[in-house]
């Protein structure tokens with residue numbers, strides 16, 4: 001499965017992080033959570049705030065299906081419009 005589950009299962013994230021030992025101790029910059037709008041056949045996620053479908057760079061941004069977990073201001077603004 002190419003999908004990140006860290007936003008759903010924090011425990012799974014901890015287990016996965018164990019493999020990337022060189023990242024230990026580095027400051028964690030908060031990455032914005034976009035609302036996933038579309039998914040490509042390759043498993044790439046395009047966020048709600050993209051005017052044209054684009055691939056998310058998971059090094060600097062994340063996505064979620066849970067509206068209450070979205071932190072991207074542009075996605076939040078679009079969610080307001082949709083409501």
Ligand SMILES: [Zn+2]
Nearest residue numbers: 034049072075
């Ligand atoms: Zn967004």
